[in-house]
Amino acid sequence: MSFKIYDISMxxxxxxxxxxNEESRKPKFNTIHHAVTGTTESRICLDVHTGxxxxxxxxxxxxxxxxxxxxxxxxxxxxxxxxxxHINEEITRSDLEPFAIQHGEWILFKTRNSLSEIYxxxxxxxxxxxxxxxxxxxxxxxxxxxxxxERSQDLxxxxxxxxxxxxxxxxxxxxxxxxxxxxxxxxxPLKLKGIEAAPARAFLLKM
Amino acid sequence: MSFKIYDISMxxxxxxxxxxNEESRKPKFNTIHHAVTGTTESRICLDVHTGxxxxxxxxxxxxxxxxxxxxxxxxxxxxxxxxxxHINEEITRSDLEPFAIQHGEWILFKTRNSLSEIYxxxxxxxxxxxxxxxxxxxxxxxxxxxxxxERSQDLxxxxxxxxxxxxxxxxxxxxxxxxxxxxxxxxxPLKLKGIEAAPARAFLLKM
Numbered sequence: 001m002s003f004k005i006y007d008i009s010m011x012x013x014x015x016x017x018x019x020x021n022e023e024s025r026k027p028k029f030n031t032i033h034h035a036v037t038g039t040t041e042s043r044i045c046l047d048v049h050t051g052x053x054x055x056x057x058x059x060x061x062x063x064x065x066x067x068x069x070x071x072x073x074x075x076x077x078x079x080x081x082x083x084x085x086h087i088n089e090e091i092t093r094s095d096l097e098p099f100a101i102q103h104g105e106w107i108l109f110k111t112r113n114s115l116s117e118i119y120x121x122x123x124x125x126x127x128x129x130x131x132x133x134x135x136x137x138x139x140x141x142x143x144x145x146x147x148x149x150e151r152s153q154d155l156x157x158x159x160x161x162x163x164x165x166x167x168x169x170x171x172x173x174x175x176x177x178x179x180x181x182x183x184x185x186x187x188x189p190l191k192l193k194g195i196e197a198a199p200a201r202a203f204l205l206k207m
Numbered sequence: 208m209s210f211k212i213y214d215i216s217m218x219x220x221x222x223x224x225x226x227x228n229e230e231s232r233k234p235k236f237n238t239i240h241h242a243v244t245g246t247t248e249s250r251i252c253l254d255v256h257t258g259x260x261x262x263x264x265x266x267x268x269x270x271x272x273x274x275x276x277x278x279x280x281x282x283x284x285x286x287x288x289x290x291x292x293h294i295n296e297e298i299t300r301s302d303l304e305p306f307a308i309q310h311g312e313w314i315l316f317k318t319r320n321s322l323s324e325i326y327x328x329x330x331x332x333x334x335x336x337x338x339x340x341x342x343x344x345x346x347x348x349x350x351x352x353x354x355x356x357e358r359s360q361d362l363x364x365x366x367x368x369x370x371x372x373x374x375x376x377x378x379x380x381x382x383x384x385x386x387x388x389x390x391x392x393x394x395x396p397l398k399l400k401g402i403e404a405a406p407a408r409a410f411l412l413k414m
Contacts, residue, residue, distance in 0.1 A: 005279045013400035031402055033269075039363070040265050040403040045252040051398070058247050062240075072212045076410075156246070188395030188408035191258070193220035195238055196247040201395035201408070203279075 006183075006204040008108075008173045010051035017119040019049060019147050048197040049147070052172040054189040057163040058196035060156055064163060067198045068191050074140055074168060079106035079185030079204065081178050084124070087111060091126045093133040101137050106170075106185050108143040114176040125150045131158040134167060141168030141187075143202075145175050170202065178204060213390075213411040215315075215380045217258035224326040226256060226354050255404040256354070259379040261396040264370040265403035267363055271370060274405045275398050281347055281375060286313035286392030286411065288385050291331070294318060298333045300340040308344050313377075313392050315350040321383040332357045338365040341374060348375030348394075350409075352382050377409065385411060 010016060018025035027046035034041070048067075049055075057064025082099055084091060091109060101107055111124040123146035126134075131150075134142055142149065142162060149169050150158035162169055170187065184205040189198035217223060225232035234253035241248070255274075256262075264271025289306055291298060298316060308314060318331040330353035333341075338357075341349055349356065349369060356376050357365035369376055377394065391412040396405035 005283060007279055007398070009398045011275060011398050011400050029399075029402060037363075038269055039267055042255045042402040042404070043252060044255060044399065044402075045250060048249045048251060060246055062245055068218060072214055072410075076212060076412075156244075186393055186395070186410075188393070188410070190397065190406055191214070191216045191218050191408060192236075192251065193218050195236060195249040195251075197249070199397055201398055203283075203393075203395070205283075 004206040006178050008052070008175055008178060008204055009201045010172050010174055012046070012051045012199065016051055017117060017147065018047070019119070021119040046199065048192065048195060048199060049171070050199050052170070052174070052202055053197050053199045054187065055159070055169040055171065055197045060159045061163055064196070066194050067189060067196065068193050070168065075187040075189070077104070077106060077140060077185060079108055079183050081108045081110050081175060081180050081183065081204070083180035084109050084111045087124055089124065091124065091130050093129045096130055096133055101134070101139060103138040105139050106141045106143060107134065107139050108173060108175060109145060110175040110178065110180065111145055114145040114174055119147065123148070123151065125152070126158050128153060128157040128161060131161040135161050135165035139167055141170055143170035143173050145173045147172050170200070173202065211413045213385050215259070215382055215385060215411055216408045217379050217381055219253070219258045219406065223258055224324060224354065225254070226326070228326045253406065255399065255402060255406060256378070257406050259377070259381070259409055260404050260406045261394065262366070262376040262378065262404045267366045268370055271403070273401050274396060274403065275400050277375065282394040282396070284311070284313060284347060284392060286315055286390050288315045288317050288382060288387050288390065288411070290387035291316050291318045294331055296329070296331065298331065298337050300336045303337055303340055308341070308346060310345040312346050313348045313350065314341065314346050315380060315382060316352060317382040317385065317387065318352055321352040321381055326354065330355070330358065332359070333365050335360060335364040335368060338368040342368055342372035346374055348377055350377035350380050352380045354379050377407070380409065
């Protein structure tokens, strides 16, 4: 089987961009080189919303599902990368309508966010009406190249609309080198037990 | 595209089995529920050799490559699950010869290790002569269902033989429900910068 692979995951380092640029959210790596055995071993600490990560409903809904319970068939399948490079603030329903989005697809937003290695407080986000539209269509998940799918909306209606309608939320993608189009999508969140999100590796395959 | 997916990753919890059963190696999860916003956020600490994980050469070779530099095409491709349930101690060259192993394959060992949820000090491991054989054949990687690919060998010759010959080492698989055979393999280590291993999610797809 011949295919091209795009790695659409952020590189996780101690100086990776983090939410609100808060120092306490940065990852910490502790590496030990053992002189006698010649081996190296590391332990890391990180927020589960670091870099590319998948939210589970528990992140925003008190009785929401945890990350390890997300069905495998939701993590793999058809994804469409939408070119939204022209948008500067909000992604609305009217921005999405021209794409003829289908039930069961993953939809990935390629925006100016993919070009920034530092945290931008004014990142492009999905407005509540866009979230309602995607929930009505029954997409499998929505991926964004910002660290969050929304900002500037009280009570997080974009997150909660998607989560209440079983639409997965993937944040922190890197899509700058990926052409708009349809791909086979592989999403691999760490299999963490009982919590509200997991850092993930994500790939797009073009057969 | 229709396919069956096997998730061959360990579930990571605070009480997951860890190397040598050392308490200090266990993961720690710190979860905060924010009453005002109704949101939940967690931070985790874990050894990068926790659960299912991919070693980079730096783990055992002082000048070895780090985990984020492993080429993408080594993380995806054909994998063969070998049924080695009859072996009680060591996997040797003579155990492997009957399988007609091919250059460029991933080879995954399904052993009694997959059945245990606690750390077994006498886990089934790959002996040095088996590692030399796989390196000569030029396999892409070797996966095992123990937390380590070897034990009871001074200076870690199994690890070092494989690493010096560009054979990847994947540890901590769960293969008990996977039939022996050929699969499309997807390996997704966290994209960590500059260190010697990463926890991973791993899937087998049967088309």
